[in-house]
Amino acid sequence: MRSIWLFFAAFAVLLGLSSGRAAQAQTTAPRPTVLADTILSQRTASGVRYTVRQRGTGAQAQAGDRMLVHYTGFLPDGHIFDSSVSQGRPLRLRVGKGEVIPGWDEILLLLPAGSRARVWIPAALAYGAQGVRNPDDDSQFTIPPNTNLVFELEVVKVH
Incomplete structure (x- = not known):
């Protein structure tokens, strides 16, 4: 019985993805991708992946707009x-x-105020080959060179 259910579930997923591809061919919307943890995500042309956890209903940012953004940044191993959030105030930018890093400049233009998203940013759109040195110990890195990053983002305000 379980194998029949799995077959139909897999078939439904395939139908949903193939119909999504047909719709995407007609638009410039980011391409959906199924990640290892089975979360459906979008991918931009540059390679930034994101999952909108909550779609905001506020203003959509345009280049040059000021924003307030709460964020938590993770290394690939899950360390923050x-x-x-821990600093008690959103970032102004x-x-x-x-x-901010190029991956943020790209993704923040896609998220209206009130949105919450998980974002996967390739190293080339983050800190690249230079990484980020530890301010307390210049011989170590806070973010090692060529590290992909994950962010939880909340667009608090666009103005």
């Missing part, structure tokens, strides 16, 4: 390397102006 930085968090505005102008999106699309190079004030």
Whole structure:
């Protein structure tokens, strides 16, 4: 009985993905991808992947807009390397102006205010080959070179 259920579940997933591909061919929307943990995500042309956990209903940012964003940044092994939540206040930035890593400039333009998303950013769109040195010990890295990053993001406000 279980194998029959699994067959139908797999068939339904395949149908959903193939019909999604037909719709994507007609638009410029990011491509869905099934990740190892089976979360359906979107992929931008540059390779940033994201899953919208909560779609916001607020303003959509345009390049140059000011934003307030809560974030928690994770290394691939799950360790947190930085968090505005633990600092008690969201980050203020102008999106699309190079004030943050390129992967953020790209993804924040896709998320309206009120959105929450998990974002996977390739190393080339994060800190690349230079990484980020530990400010307390220059011989070590907070973010090693060529490290892909994961972020939990919340767009608090766009103005």
